[in-house]
Amino acid sequence: MEGHDAMKISEAAETIGTPARMLRYYEQQGLIDASRSANGYRDYTEEQVEHARHVRALAEAGLSTRMIKIVLDIEAPDPTRHSATCGRALAEELARELRVVENRIVCLEKSRDAVTDYLLNSEHADLLGQLAPEFTEVCSRPPGPAGMTPRIPRTATPRPQVHDTDDNRVGTR
Secondary structure, eight states: OOGGGOEEHHHHHHHHTSOHHHHHHHHHTTSOOOEEOTTSOEEEOHHHHHHHHHHHHHHHTTOOHHHHHHHHHHHSOOTTOOSOOOOHHHHHHHHHHHHHHHHHHHHHHHHHHHHHHHHHTSTTTHHHHHHOHHHHHHHHSOOOSTTOOOOOOOOOOOOOEEEETTTTEEEEO
16 A cells, blocks of 8 residues: 555544544444554555445444444445345344434434524524525525424435334334
8 A cells, every 4th residue: 555545543533533542443343444554553545434434424323333334244245145135133133223213313303303493593594504505595584473484495305114023014204
């Protein structure tokens, strides 16, 4: 690996926005790999940094390191794997994790809506326009009747069909 293409752990950590000790932990858990220079220091390629950033995003989304490993294995291209097959126990664990993730999404959407409503009704609604372009139109509207907050257009996110083994219902969440 050429020196100018590699980042030391401190540079990689700063680029990703995580402490260097977290990169060492991810490596210890088998979630990321780092190359080693002649003196034994960790070196990270751009590809390894992007992979570590993905691992960090999964961790920030609330997945355990065990579940991150499973997700990374599922995402990894494997020319010998022709279809997605897994044992029943793993499928049940993934279904449980999916329910947990969906519940987090619902909670986060409620929190986002509450914070957005609060800011829209404050004298600082202009700050929303700095966060995302879709807020600009809403923030430039005159205030509605008392207690009526203009709704921000949301990008429709398709929800996966979920089979809930607890009550045998199938539907979207």
